[in-house]
Amino acid sequence: MNETPPKFTQPLKILVVEDNAIDRRILETMLHEFSHPVSLLKSAETLAGAIQLLEQHSFDVVILDLNLPDSEGKDTLTSLSARYPDVTIVINTGAYEDELGINTLSYGAQDFLVKGKYTAYVLHKALHYALERKRLERELTAAYQRLQETQSQLLQMEKMKVIGEIASGIAHEIRNPLATISYDTTFLQACLPDRQEQILSGDPAKIQIALTNIREAVQRANGIVNELLNFAGKTSASSSKKPENLNEIIEKSLSLIRHEFHKKHIQVVGRLDQSIPQVNIDRNRIEQVLVNLMLNAVHASPQGGILELKTYCQTISEDHCRSYNLDKSKFKAGDTVIMCDVEDSGNGILPEHLQKIFEPFFTTKRDFGGVGLGLSITKSIMENHNGIVAIENITDHTGVRARLVFQPCG
Ligand SMILES: Nc1ncnc2c1ncn2[C@@H]1O[C@H](COP(=O)(O)OP(=O)(O)OP(=O)(O)O)[C@@H](O)[C@H]1O
Numbered sequence: 001m002n003e004t005p006p007k008f009t010q011p012l013k014i015l016v017v018e019d020n021a022i023d024r025r026i027l028e029t030m031l032h033e034f035s036h037p038v039s040l041l042k043s044a045e046t047l048a049g050a051i052q053l054l055e056q057h058s059f060d061v062v063i064l065d066l067n068l069p070d071s072e073g074k075d076t077l078t079s080l081s082a083r084y085p086d087v088t089i090v091i092n093t094g095a096y097e098d099e100l101g102i103n104t105l106s107y108g109a110q111d112f113l114v115k116g117k118y119t120a121y122v123l124h125k126a127l128h129y130a131l132e133r134k135r136l137e138r139e140l141t142a143a144y145q146r147l148q149e150t151q152s153q154l155l156q157m158e159k160m161k162v163i164g165e166i167a168s169g170i171a172h173e174i175r176n177p178l179a180t181i182s183y184d185t186t187f188l189q190a191c192l193p194d195r196q197e198q199i200l201s202g203d204p205a206k207i208q209i210a211l212t213n214i215r216e217a218v219q220r221a222n223g224i225v226n227e228l229l230n231f232a233g234k235t236s237a238s239s240s241k242k243p244e245n246l247n248e249i250i251e252k253s254l255s256l257i258r259h260e261f262h263k264k265h266i267q268v269v270g271r272l273d274q275s276i277p278q279v280n281i282d283r284n285r286i287e288q289v290l291v292n293l294m295l296n297a298v299h300a301s302p303q304g305g306i307l308e309l310k311t312y313c314q315t316i317s318e319d320h321c322r323s324y325n326l327d328k329s330k331f332k333a334g335d336t337v338i339m340c341d342v343e344d345s346g347n348g349i350l351p352e353h354l355q356k357i358f359e360p361f362f363t364t365k366r367d368f369g370g371v372g373l374g375l376s377i378t379k380s381i382m383e384n385h386n387g388i389v390a391i392e393n394i395t396d397h398t399g400v401r402a403r404l405v406f407q408p409c410g
């Protein structure tokens, strides 16, 4: 044979497990013919003897006869491969066990040889490829483990991201009712009896309003917590959409944050059409939408600015369909919808920001406590109501128009 046998990188440590003395002798002779150094060559006649040697030495490869006095067939292989998964095993079968030999590859052996049908050269090559296959198998297993670890890390990161988003959203939404509670309790404190006078210094009607506001703010915060539980699948989600008067909800939302307008002396101008039909909505969620839009308007407004609130019925034009990119299955030209505009007199939105304002966490107010979730939450609430929210710069004066579009009931 002219072909040069493959080279091993290290001297080999080999264990021969063979109960037939002649077969063992043949193998040992062939191994001594190796051009490559063998640093350790041991032999065992039984499975127990093999295990004993494997406990004492570390072998690179085991040449294994399957039928031994104390173990038969594939059990011989599985007992060794399960116990010593890092050892390369080459099966040395009798000619009549050809099929069993092939099957052993799926039970953890790296190659099989048929007794009497191989030369020293073939044995050498078989050992070389078996060791190479084992090395690749180890690398593949390690790569698979790394992949699994990375996968679970990614899953963890994804979970953390969602938890982060929920936490910020909750913080944002609960801050609004907390602001109402904080404002009204300060007001009530100021109404408490003066030590000398021992009489209430506040107007009872105003005290009543403040207490009602506090109760409703607590309900709203509670509603948000319930929503979180719904989201987490702890309670069953129940839709509380019903026909509502949008104007009433606007008045309510305004009263919740009126102190914000007072602080900046912003004048609120209401142009609410009292004849608009009812809309099928979840009152708390639309209140949340309006508070988000009104707070954005207050933040953008200068001291003494103007905020206009409008409601009206509108026939949808082709122009509306195009500019608001309306979903044809929900809106088409000629339909009558209910619109609600929140218009401020601030500086407007930079054209390069207009594309981003609905992205979660986009904010130009980070230094003032902005989270950048108000509009993304607003958008998802409006989508849940089959409506839309559109934000645009007003063209005939400075400021922003936030427009909500609802379908009428029925
Ligand atoms: N009326 C407005 N005038 C000017 N800019 C606005 C107006 N409304 C929204 N924006 C811009 O859109 C961005 C995103 O608004 P969004 O309500 O989502 O977040 P935010 O107000 O920054 O923070 P928060 O999560 O507390 O609401 C704002 O940071 C601001 O730059």
Ligand SMILES: [Mg+2]
Residues within 6 Å of the ligand: 292, 295, 296, 373, 374, 375
């Ligand atoms: Mg906001």
